[in-house]
Amino acid sequence: MDLLQFARGPALTWAATVFVFGITWRLVGILLLQRSPDFSEARNATSWLGAIKLIVTRSWPRREFRQRTLFAQSVGYIFHIGLVIIVFGFAPHILFFKALTGLVWPNLPSAVINLTSAITLAALIVVLVRRLSHPVLRLLSNFDDYFSWLVTFAPVATGMLTVAHFGARYETLLAIHILSVALLLVWFPFGKLMHSALVFISRGTTGALFERKGASI
Amino acid sequence: MSTADIDSIHPLELDQPRFSVKNPAVRYDKQGELPDVQRVELAMRAFVKDFGAVAATYLESCIHCGMCADACHFYVATEDPKYTPIWKLEPFKQAYKREAGPFAAIYRVLNLKKKVTVEQLEAWQELIYDSCTMCGRCTLVCPMGIDIASLVGLARHGMNQAGLVPHELWAVAERAQREGSPLGATPKVFKDRCEWLADDNQVDIPVDKVQADVVATMSSIEIMKYPDSIVATAKILNHLGLNWTFRSDGYEATNFGMLSGNSAWQQEASMKLIHATIAAGAKLLILPECGHAYGAIRWQGANIYGKPLPFRVLHISEFLAENTQNGAIKTKPLDKTLTFHDPCQISRRGGAIEAPREVLNGLGVVPIEMKDTRGLNWCCGGGGGVVTIHRADPIRYKAFQIKMRQVDDTGAELLVSSCSNCRQTFDDGQDHFHWDKTMLSLLELVADNLEEK
Amino acid sequence: MNEPDTLGAGLAHSGVSRRSFLKFCTVMASLMALPPGAAQAMAAALSQAKRQSVIWLSFQECTGCVESLTRSFDPTLEQMIFEMISLDYQETLQAAAGEAAESARDEAMKSSYGKYLLIVDGSIPTKDGGVYSTVAGVSNHDRLIDAARGAAAIVAVGTCSSYGGIPHANPNPTGAVSVSDIIKDKPIMNVPGCPPIPSVIAGTLAYFVTYGKLPELDHIGRPKVFYADTIHDRCYRRPFYDQGKFAKTFDDEGARNGWCLYELGCKGPTTYNACATIKWNGGVSYPIESGHGCLGCSEPNFWDKGSFYRPLSTPLADNAHIIAAGTLGGIAAGAVAAGLSRKHQTHIGEEK
Numbered sequence A: 001m002d003l004l005q006f007a008r009g010p011a012l013t014w015a016a017t018v019f020v021f022g023i024t025w026r027l028v029g030i031l032l033l034q035r036s037p038d039f040s041e042a043r044n045a046t047s048w049l050g051a052i053k054l055i056v057t058r059s060w061p062r063r064e065f066r067q068r069t070l071f072a073q074s075v076g077y078i079f080h081i082g083l084v085i086i087v088f089g090f091a092p093h094i095l096f097f098k099a100l101t102g103l104v105w106p107n108l109p110s111a112v113i114n115l116t117s118a119i120t121l122a123a124l125i126v127v128l129v130r131r132l133s134h135p136v137l138r139l140l141s142n143f144d145d146y147f148s149w150l151v152t153f154a155p156v157a158t159g160m161l162t163v164a165h166f167g168a169r170y171e172t173l174l175a176i177h178i179l180s181v182a183l184l185l186v187w188f189p190f191g192k193l194m195h196s197a198l199v200f201i202s203r204g205t206t207g208a209l210f211e212r213k214g215a216s217i
Numbered sequence B: 001m002s003t004a005d006i007d008s009i010h011p012l013e014l015d016q017p018r019f020s021v022k023n024p025a026v027r028y029d030k031q032g033e034l035p036d037v038q039r040v041e042l043a044m045r046a047f048v049k050d051f052g053a054v055a056a057t058y059l060e061s062c063i064h065c066g067m068c069a070d071a072c073h074f075y076v077a078t079e080d081p082k083y084t085p086i087w088k089l090e091p092f093k094q095a096y097k098r099e100a101g102p103f104a105a106i107y108r109v110l111n112l113k114k115k116v117t118v119e120q121l122e123a124w125q126e127l128i129y130d131s132c133t134m135c136g137r138c139t140l141v142c143p144m145g146i147d148i149a150s151l152v153g154l155a156r157h158g159m160n161q162a163g164l165v166p167h168e169l170w171a172v173a174e175r176a177q178r179e180g181s182p183l184g185a186t187p188k189v190f191k192d193r194c195e196w197l198a199d200d201n202q203v204d205i206p207v208d209k210v211q212a213d214v215v216a217t218m219s220s221i222e223i224m225k226y227p228d229s230i231v232a233t234a235k236i237l238n239h240l241g242l243n244w245t246f247r248s249d250g251y252e253a254t255n256f257g258m259l260s261g262n263s264a265w266q267q268e269a270s271m272k273l274i275h276a277t278i279a280a281g282a283k284l285l286i287l288p289e290c291g292h293a294y295g296a297i298r299w300q301g302a303n304i305y306g307k308p309l310p311f312r313v314l315h316i317s318e319f320l321a322e323n324t325q326n327g328a329i330k331t332k333p334l335d336k337t338l339t340f341h342d343p344c345q346i347s348r349r350g351g352a353i354e355a356p357r358e359v360l361n362g363l364g365v366v367p368i369e370m371k372d373t374r375g376l377n378w379c380c381g382g383g384g385g386v387v388t389i390h391r392a393d394p395i396r397y398k399a400f401q402i403k404m405r406q407v408d409d410t411g412a413e414l415l416v417s418s419c420s421n422c423r424q425t426f427d428d429g430q431d432h433f434h435w436d437k438t439m440l441s442l443l444e445l446v447a448d449n450l451e452e453k
Numbered sequence C: 001m002n003e004p005d006t007l008g009a010g011l012a013h014s015g016v017s018r019r020s021f022l023k024f025c026t027v028m029a030s031l032m033a034l035p036p037g038a039a040q041a042m043a044a045a046l047s048q049a050k051r052q053s054v055i056w057l058s059f060q061e062c063t064g065c066v067e068s069l070t071r072s073f074d075p076t077l078e079q080m081i082f083e084m085i086s087l088d089y090q091e092t093l094q095a096a097a098g099e100a101a102e103s104a105r106d107e108a109m110k111s112s113y114g115k116y117l118l119i120v121d122g123s124i125p126t127k128d129g130g131v132y133s134t135v136a137g138v139s140n141h142d143r144l145i146d147a148a149r150g151a152a153a154i155v156a157v158g159t160c161s162s163y164g165g166i167p168h169a170n171p172n173p174t175g176a177v178s179v180s181d182i183i184k185d186k187p188i189m190n191v192p193g194c195p196p197i198p199s200v201i202a203g204t205l206a207y208f209v210t211y212g213k214l215p216e217l218d219h220i221g222r223p224k225v226f227y228a229d230t231i232h233d234r235c236y237r238r239p240f241y242d243q244g245k246f247a248k249t250f251d252d253e254g255a256r257n258g259w260c261l262y263e264l265g266c267k268g269p270t271t272y273n274a275c276a277t278i279k280w281n282g283g284v285s286y287p288i289e290s291g292h293g294c295l296g297c298s299e300p301n302f303w304d305k306g307s308f309y310r311p312l313s314t315p316l317a318d319n320a321h322i323i324a325a326g327t328l329g330g331i332a333a334g335a336v337a338a339g340l341s342r343k344h345q346t347h348i349g350e351e352k
């Protein structure tokens, strides 16, 4: 078995398994914790509307916070959108999802993907530099933050090298790229990358609780 | 420590712009004689016990983006990273991951998250108490929607169990538990005050009526520092011709048990109001101009009672708004420009955001809004018990400057709010900075301008 | 086989003109990207060279490689090769059979000991004492060891002798291995492909005859001159790949437009071979040009790398079951974790 076979075979299989195992473990482990009933008289009965409202509106900063958070939000947006474009727009990736789910959608031209990758990579570097230099972020950051950054950065970087056939043979690059994705999948459930699922739960929770009270969301 | 000791170590200070206990020469920020290991153990147990799916969701979700810092007046005023809201919960996040989270077993076995130490908790006392008013502004910026303020409330349970409440906050909470009021407004003091206020002002102030439709309550800050509020409340309720009363077994609406993190004391204080209202057969409980009282009774009351409350709960501003809008209260127009400070617990976190504005409209004024207003207002810096803590004064004053700037920028002549704790924080800030603005009470403003029938 | 001794004389004898001989040398030299003037040198060297004694052993194979060589469109190529060498033993091609053939081989092995070139096609079964392929009662394994002893070098022709090939494919019932798995002390050149391109076989032989040594090899023993680039590197459909234009089925618009076959499972990007440059059938076409993706036949284990129609960027295995199991396991683990936390909480609650 060569490296590529290992990457496409056992590595991906086990990474995907750990991925779903960890995600369900963590989500179920949170959601099944106790919830106490709220007997207070609701101001608004339609608390679910608040959940939806907060899930949607918290996607951009309120006017009052814009000035102080603009830079961080923008860079965040750039690399998140970049990742979505790369992950879901690149033809070989769509094939990957097709193999897993059977779903297909049109791919984007490679030139778009290449440009996006470059921008995303740059944004990720900015994010890291900011984390290392901003006093608040430096204080808050732990292993999870840096490792999660690494496992996000690595697939983008190795993906670009693979497409460019740069640095090693294609099959080696492709194998490394796939292995870096496997690493991402394995780490995903255990670190902050889970925010991609938790963001809905967390925002929804606050949205519903606050809407009930008529509090600001 | 005997009661006499407590009173001599923590004497009240009622002649300053801010009412609390005197600035202690020696601080007792550790209560009881527990060994340190046990303190940590108790803290963690209390923290874990109150844990539910909601808090877990929050603690799991933080992405360490640091944006909450930009919403918090204590960080913005000092730019000191330790005042980053979520950092204030660091030991509790650590404890949660180790003790209660879905991967707790892994964290414990591999010791990936260390056990919290008493040194950590002691170091965090300043962050959990002195530098968080639980104003919830950070909650509104967090891209993950984490309600950080509620977590600080939970963390205080742990700190209280560990006996790590700041000197002054513990002292007032203890006094409230013992005497029924944190600032010496015992039932006897309250009744006496009502009596002489009634005489002085020629107004009927019913106390302990056997049956009443409405039970009114007061905050000890009002009773001791702003007694005019008692008169104002009586005037308005009499004006409306309601069958109402104060009750000496349930008049004190502040809840320092809640602010210090003592659930048992919180429960006892809340149950007093609930039982008194039920005993009077009242259909309505009016909460005074006090922010945290609103949260304690309006939103937590029924849950402490264990079932829906058999009466309505309104903040005085909501009560005034209802009666202004239905025309029962008529006021003389106020010929002044004015700005309104939203008390965090009533507006942002309580949901009574428009009520005070409706009342002001009744007075013929449209308030000049501050740049950040309503749910997004900046906290005065004194809530959550912070104003009682002398040690917190320096950062509180720094944070207060944000507020002063906002008020000054409106250019309004008058400054009004509907929380007596905000009011005393403003008084204290005014005194400290020799500021020209005096905080007024919405309630008193209405009472003073009532149109006689 | 009793022909004249030098190659030049032999060619003249069999009626190959000097002109076509030079053309052959030029083609070979250019295929191998040899420096200018090499064709002349090659021609000179070749015509003077004594015909190289070659012993060709066929083991567990399908004869496709020999077919490829002999069926090559250009009769002169085949002719060239057989003029270059004195094929002293080749079961498929030789006239002799049985004991006569065996003794011819033994004779050549003795007379050219240390000088003959050993060509092998087919893999070597090793399970059960190698019983799965024997010639004259001798297992392939033993025969290989015996023949390798006196060889100057060994050329493994085809993927089977190079890397095990199809017999080696999972579950490999015969325990098939490659030449280099057994022989460790001789220079071995792999000329993989299933089958290899005829000109590649010819070129490498010409090189050995001309220079008396094997050309430079890559990390898995292939002559770099032919195996340095991937099919994908040289594929004429590459511009479509770069633009992200892919045929989705074999008969769609994209397929008709000649778009890239990556999505249809083409293994070109990971396959090192000369198909895209030299092409097949004398340069007429090659599989991708004929509308089918590369199968990766010149790579080790090409048979075990998932379906030929599974794109390279997809997982090899069908993960549905294990993923479903993982999900259920996660739910269980989560429920247990939450249950423990709750129990812990009630416990603390009751203590108070």
Ligand code: SF4
Residues within 6 Å of the ligand: B071, B072, B073, B074, B084, B085, B088, B131, B132, B133, B134, B135, B136, B137, B138, B139, B148, B149, B152, B379
């Ligand atoms: S609740 Fe208010 S004071 Fe506390 S951390 Fe958040 S913004 Fe700061």
Ligand code: SF4
Residues within 6 Å of the ligand: B061, B062, B063, B064, B065, B066, B067, B068, B069, B085, B086, B141, B142, B143, B144, B145, B146, B148
């Ligand atoms: S804003 Fe929210 S997600 Fe960001 S660091 Fe603060 S609590 Fe964490």
Ligand code: SF4
Residues within 6 Å of the ligand: C231, C232, C233, C235, C236, C237, C238, C239, C241, C259, C260, C261, C262, C266, C267, C268, C269, C288, C293, C294
């Ligand atoms: S058809 Fe195959 S070899 Fe040609 S460009 Fe596409 S993937 Fe590469």
Ligand code: SF4
Residues within 6 Å of the ligand: C193, C194, C231, C271, C273, C275, C286, C287, C288, C293, C294, C295, C296, C297, C298
């Ligand atoms: S195109 Fe690929 S599979 Fe086809 S012969 Fe060439 S290397 Fe082998």
